[in-house]
Amino acid sequence: MNITPIDGNNVSMQGKTGKPDWITRQLKRVEQKILNGLPSHTTKEGENSVKNWDKTSGWVGHPMWNRGIMGATALLTQPTIDYYNHRVDDETRTVSRNRTIAKIVAGTLVGMFVVRGPIHKIVTKMTNVHGNGKWDKKLLPKIYLKKLKENARALENYRSSLAMALILATNLVTNFVLDAPLTILLTNYFNKQSGVKLPDEKENNTDTSLKTEEPQTAREVKDA
DSSP states (O other): OOOOOOOOOOHHHHOTTSSOOHHHHHHHHHHHHHHHHSOOOOOOOOHHHHHHHHHHHHHHHSHHHHHHHHHHHHHHHHHHHHHTOTTSOHHHHHHHHHHHHHHHHHHHHHIIIIIIHHHHHHHHHTTOTTOOSSSTTTTSOGGGHHHHHHOHHHHHHHHHHHHHHHHHHHHHHHIIIIIHHHHHHHHHHHHHHTTOOOHHHHHHHHHHHHHTSOOOOHHHHHHO
16 A cells, blocks of 8 residues: 655645655655555455345345334333433323333334235235236336346335335324224223323222211211
């Protein structure tokens, strides 16, 4: 490895003649000796390494498992933030934590197994460039069919884009039909396990405590 001198008219570095001065030349020599002393190394990726990287990339980039990774990350961080919010009382913090856990779990389960997984599978099935079945090419644009058939990377990007568009459209429905009811169900379950009383239970306890008080008799009122 050689260091190429930098051209310029800087007098302090190159002197009045335009050539590097003695100090600059000595620094260049020291730098060159250091570079020459470094071992030469060329990194080569074997066929198995490339296959493993492609496999890992495909697994992480898969919409279904990608949603699971995001859900696991949220589950490790967001409930902790809610639970250690000391600006509210203990019961509020517990309820907030339980609701956050329920929301993450519900959204992850629905997103993985109801929305993303099935949609990606359907899109892959209906974008089979080498298939001859009735549904194999239903979602493939005919004008780009030849290009997608020759370029595996372009086909994968097309599938991902199409799947994400369908996933976003489907989420508009599942958020209300599945996510919200499941979140409420899980929140109530977690609250029960945490010993948090529901509003109707608190009202019943209040009514019971009022009923247990014995009414004062007329003599007791008069004596008072």
